[in-house]
Amino acid sequence: MATTLTATNQEFKPKAWEEVACPLCGEKQSRVFEKFGYEHRYTYRRCTRCSLAFQNPRPVYDMEFVETAYEVYSDNTDAHWQKGGLTEKGKVVYAEYAQTLREIEALLGRKGRLLEVGCNTGFFLKVARDEGWSPVGVEISRSMAELAHRQFGVETLAGDWVTQEYGAPFDAAYCSHVIEHIPDPAAWMRRFREVLKPDGILCLSVPNMNSIDRRFKRLLKRLGLKRDKWQAWRTPDHLYEPCEKSMRPFFERAGFELLRTYTYPSEWLGEASFYHRVFHFWLRWGAKQRYYLRPRR
Numbered sequence: 561m562a563t564t565l566t567a568t569n570q571e572f573k574p575k576a577w578e579e580v581a582c583p584l585c586g587e588k589q590s591r592v593f594e595k596f597g598y599e600h601r602y603t604y605r606r607c608t609r610c611s612l613a614f615q616n617p618r619p620v621y622d623m624e625f626v627e628t629a630y631e632v633y634s635d636n637t638d639a640h641w642q643k644g645g646l647t648e649k650g651k652v653v654y655a656e657y658a659q660t661l662r663e664i665e666a667l668l669g670r671k672g673r674l675l676e677v678g679c680n681t682g683f684f685l686k687v688a689r690d691e692g693w694s695p696v697g698v699e700i701s702r703s704m705a706e707l708a709h710r711q712f713g714v715e716t717l718a719g720d721w722v723t724q725e726y727g728a729p730f731d732a733a734y735c736s737h738v739i740e741h742i743p744d745p746a747a748w749m750r751r752f753r754e755v756l757k758p759d760g761i762l763c764l765s766v767p768n769m770n771s772i773d774r775r776f777k778r779l780l781k782r783l784g785l786k787r788d789k790w791q792a793w794r795t796p797d798h799l800y801e802p803c804e805k806s807m808r809p810f811f812e813r814a815g816f817e818l819l820r821t822y823t824y825p826s827e828w829l830g831e832a833s834f835y836h837r838v839f840h841f842w843l844r845w846g847a848k849q850r851y852y853l854r855p856r857r
């Protein structure tokens with residue numbers, strides 16, 4: 561992710577903190593799991609019920625926090641697309657997105673209308689359209705929604721996706737590395753159920769806090785052999801760190817059936833060697849995890 565700040569790289573100091581229950585299951589009991597971030601200012605606690613690691617207390621989630629936390633992403637214009645053509649990186653990412661779309665299609669049995677929540681600058685929407693889908697993107701940032709529309713001619717809406725109306729239901733919804741940033745994921749799942757057709761597919765990608773890499777880093781940190789390298793301006797924008805153990809019951813309660821899950825590395829093009837199958841499909845030790853879900857009726 562690009563890390564160019566448009567404002568000065570000033571130290572981020574939360575103005576106020578709030579105590580929260582587990583964002584996935586609502587449990588109030590939790591234990592300190594890890595201090596992290598700049599000067600170990602932030603705390604992950606682990607839910608005693610579903611094992612989710614979540615920030616508690618966390619900086620008050622208001623517009624000021626959101627704007628500071630996401631400023632870092634807004635300069636992420638196109639590493640994929642320049643002067644009307646795909647960059648080298650763009651070709652790789654295009655292939656990865658096309659692979660994800662084929663996986664959605666395989667579960668759905670067709671292509672159709674697709675909603676992307678958190679569409680950023682619109683590259684996934686472009687790939688979806690080029691691959692024969694009818695995509696619509698929603699983005700909280702108006703400037704990014706407009707940029708996506710301008711550069712790719714794709715349909716985008718700006719603002720809070722939960723409160724928007726979309727007309728006909730969607731065949732598929734796609735939301736990549738967004739849901740770990742928002743305070744009430746259960747409300748999002750309810751809305752996903754409402755906007756999807758009864759046999760629609762939801763594809764969610766999130767970080768995997770139980771990746772082998774992160775387990776190893778946590779071990780080194782506990783042994784005092786490694787320190788966090790957080791710059792002072794960096795905000796703790798993941799409100800929680802998903803793991804499969806906490807996500808499975810969350811999906812269940814939200815009324816979704818988990819059809820398929822696997823972990824994957826950056827820039828994965830869908831090829832699965834024997835090693836890849838063991839590491840990512842069976843052990844699920846990779847840094848990122850994808851969940852394919854269908855509303856339960």
Ligand SMILES: [Zn+2]
Binds near residue numbers: 611
């Ligand atoms: Zn919980």
